[in-house]
Amino acid sequence: MTAGAVSTKPNWTARLRDWISRLVPPGQALPDRQPVYVASWIYLFGVLTLSSLVVVVATGCILAIEGSMWWHVSATGRFVNSLHLWSVELFMAFMVIHLWGKFWMAAWRGKRALTWVTGVLAFLGSIGTAFTGYLSQANFDAQWISTQAKDGLNAVGVGAFFNVLNPAQMLLWHVVLLPGALGVLVLVHIILVRRHGVVPPIEAEEPQS
Amino acid sequence: MFGSGVIPADIAPPYFDWGFVHLSYGNLTVIVVMLLLFVLAIVVPFPGAHRGTGRRRTP
Numbered sequence: 001m002t003a004g005a006v007s008t009k010p011n012w013t014a015r016l017r018d019w020i021s022r023l024v025p026p027g028q029a030l031p032d033r034q035p036v037y038v039a040s041w042i043y044l045f046g047v048l049t050l051s052s053l054v055v056v057v058a059t060g061c062i063l064a065i066e067g068s069m070w071w072h073v074s075a076t077g078r079f080v081n082s083l084h085l086w087s088v089e090l091f092m093a094f095m096v097i098h099l100w101g102k103f104w105m106a107a108w109r110g111k112r113a114l115t116w117v118t119g120v121l122a123f124l125g126s127i128g129t130a131f132t133g134y135l136s137q138a139n140f141d142a143q144w145i146s147t148q149a150k151d152g153l154n155a156v157g158v159g160a161f162f163n164v165l166n167p168a169q170m171l172l173w174h175v176v177l178l179p180g181a182l183g184v185l186v187l188v189h190i191i192l193v194r195r196h197g198v199v200p201p202i203e204a205e206e207p208q209s
Numbered sequence: 210m211f212g213s214g215v216i217p218a219d220i221a222p223p224y225f226d227w228g229f230v231h232l233s234y235g236n237l238t239v240i241v242v243m244l245l246l247f248v249l250a251i252v253v254p255f256p257g258a259h260r261g262t263g264r265r266r267t268p
Contacts, residue, residue: 039258041250093239097247 024194031194037204045098046193052091053186057179059084064175068138088130095123107199110206115192122185129182132174135164142167 009015062080063071070077099119108116134145146164153159163169200206222233232240 036258039255041253041255042247045250089239093243093246097243097250100247101250 023191028194028197034198035200035204035207037201038198042097042101043198045094045101049091049094049098050186050190052087052094055087056084056091059087060175060179072139088133092126092130095126099123102199105199105201109199110196112192112196112199115189115196118185118189118192122182122189125178125182125185129174129178132170132178135167135170136174138167146170 009018059080063077063084066077066080071081072078102116102119131149135142135149146167149164150159153162153164162173197206222235225232225234225237
């Protein structure tokens, strides 16, 4: 992801520091100014998606600490469980509206293909994470969904290592593997957005500086 | 074990049917709200926005 001259620093720590410092242009990691075309409601849905994801992860951590009996039985547990569900609903809705907006402004223009691809992968990863979340509810709904899904997933050949009838495996996919992958994808996506800047509308002129 | 707020899950929700389209009214409502938000995000002017080219805003 880096561009430019090869570092001549003597050790890997210094080289890594240089690489991190060149990931985004100076001042663009947390910019306080944007092109005028960014003053539109449609440009808000990326950060709304990210904000929802923060609530999803925070409430998920609380559910992981307390456990399934707590989120089924206690009033506070059911409240946090509901916060987790509705933040996921908002996360998916905001992400899809963000996707519609970026699709119709052809957001892969201007060397932003990798930004688009990481967004697509994050979308697919989110679907898998949400699906394993429904399988991890520890109730009859989870059992129903798993039995409805097993034949299709076994038919495409993933049943050997992704068994929807194994609740412990689905829980670990939901709280470890998929969130980890999704976190990396979201981080790379954001770095690429900051590196190349937000895509301009099709008729707008992109700033040179 | 279960409180009074538990909703029975063995009752099918009402469905919207139109040709091959088969959607629960809950899902249909979410989709309509998302489409509405998308249209509003494009047509409603952003507070303080002014038309121009791609120049950066300066304070």
